[in-house]
Amino acid sequence: MKSCLIVDDSKVIRMVAKKILQELSFETLEAADGRAALDACQQAMPDAVLLDWNMPVMNGIEFLRELRKLPGGGAPVVVFCTTENDIEHIQEAIEAGANEYIMKPFDSEILQTKFVQVGLLS
Amino acid sequence: MKPEDFDYLSKMLRDRSxxxxxxxxxxxxxxxxxxVARKRGYKGLEDLVTQLRNRDETLANDVTEAMTTNExxxxxxxxxxDQFRQIVLPNLLKARATRKNFRIWCAAASSGQEPYTLAMxxxxxxxxxxxxxxxxxxxxLSKEILSKAQRGIYSQFEVQRGLPIQMLVKYFKKADDMWEIDPAVRSMVQYKPWNLLQDLKPLGSFDVVFCRNVLIYFDQPTKTKVLNSIADLLADDGVLYLGGAETVLGISDRFKPIPGQRGVYAVQKPGYSGPSLGAAAG
Known part of the structure; x- marks a missing residue:
């Protein structure tokens, strides 16, 4: 079973994502900000990270840059999931090492097709 | 809905599409x-069927389009x-090296996502x-959906269904809340309203045909008729792509599945025994 770390400061979004991901047979973990997510990754690298951009303590892009510096931090497939929907943010995310990018609002179908594209699902 | 109204609509839709x-x-x-009924100021579908019975051709077209348009x-x-890019396209480049041209047909182009995918x-x-x-x-079949295809402007939801983010960044521009496809990609596709039950010959000949998720709506004789007409338009080594839930087996002997490649079929032409564009290099 593949694991996905859900990083979002909104409990509601985490719940929605968790439900969708569990239906797709993912084991889910949660973090409410980038710092907590980084701590979780240092303990065990997940297969995937679903990542919000704007969060307190440490935002998504800072988390991603830190993650990619960690030993083994290149491995997790990182999919941004944010309300930021302009080309500049998307490009910044790709340059920082994001594998895919979801613009909120999203639904189960979008999440599923994006996960198929990055090879997390067949 | 009264059973006779249902029967009228279902017969009309079958005859037309x-x-x-x-x-x-x-x-x-x-x-x-x-x-459709509301647009015309009707109270319900009964009024709509009454009007159809009066041989309202415009309404009949609107009804057919509304019923056959799919996401x-x-x-x-x-x-x-992936299969097209890794196998069929390289084969085309080899097989057409002298002519240096090929034609692709998306037989159910809908709002343009499939032809634009190929263009990208x-x-x-x-x-x-x-x-x-x-x-x-x-x-x-639908002129309305083709005019959307021609515009090449999609909602945030639409560009997230299947389009890799790298492709979005590369080939789309954000315009307010919508995403507009690069005019250079848009101009690679020509659109034409066409009913698959019509004569297909005027469309010309093709090397590759995508006819995905259309046949599922047809009855068996119609499937056979459409598949056979597509076979007539294909080059000797041409290939056909069908949707995941569709097959030629038991429907048309003009196509053969390509081993190991789901949903891709090689056309069978009398007197041709060369390789198919869909065959993986051995």
Whole structure:
């Protein structure tokens, strides 16, 4: 079973994502900000990270840059999931090492097709 | 809805588009035709059927379009497009090296996602296509959906269904809340309203045909008729792509599945025994 770390400061979004991901047979973990997510990754690298951009303590892009510096931090497939929907943010995310990018609002179908594209699902 | 109204609508749809509307799909009539009825100021579907019985041709077209329009995704199902890029396209480049041209037909282009997916793939391979001429033709029964395809403007939801983010950044521009496809990609596709039950010959000949998720709506004799007409238009080594839930088996002997490649079929032409464009290099 593949694991996905859900990083979002909104409990509601985490719940929605968790439900969708569990239906797709993912084991889910949660973090409410980038710092907590980084701590979780240092303990065990997940297969995937679903990542919000704007969060307190440490935002998504800072988390991603830190993650990619960690030993083994290149491995997790990182999919941004944010309300930021302009080309500049998307490009910044790709340059920082994001594998895919979801613009909120999203639904189960979008999440599923994006996960198929990055090879997390067949 | 009165049974005689249902029967009238289902017969009309079958005659015009080949669509088979079974009783369990009756709910679709309500959800898809109420907007058409409201646009005309009718109270309900009864008024609409009454008007259809008066041989209102415009309304009959609107009703057929509303019932046959379906949602489409970029890179739908991923694999057929990988297969196209990795196997069929290289084979085309070899097989047509003297002519340097090929034609692709999307037989149910809907709002344009499939033909634009192919156009983006050709853009990605532009370096190898230098000096080549390639046509992509997109047809659909619905003029309305084709005008959306022609505009090439999609909602945030639509561009997220199947389109890799790198492709979005590369080939789309954000315009307010919508995403507009690069005019250079848009101009690679020509659109033409066409009914698959009509004579297909005027469309010309093709090397590759995508006819995905259309046959499922047809009854068996219609499927056979459409598949055989497509076979007539294909080059000797041409290939056909069908949707995941569709097959030629038991429906047409003009096509053969290509081993190991789901959803891709090689046309069978009398007297031709060469390789198919869909055959993986051995």
């Amino acid at each position: 080949g669509l088979v509307l079974t009783k369990d799909k009756a709910y679709l009539l309500e959800s898809r035709l109420m907007p 489409s995704f970029f890179f739908r199902d991923v694999k057929p497009f 793939i050709l853009k990605e391979e532009a370096a190898r296509l230098n000096g080549w001429r390639h046509d992509i033709l997109g047809t659909d």
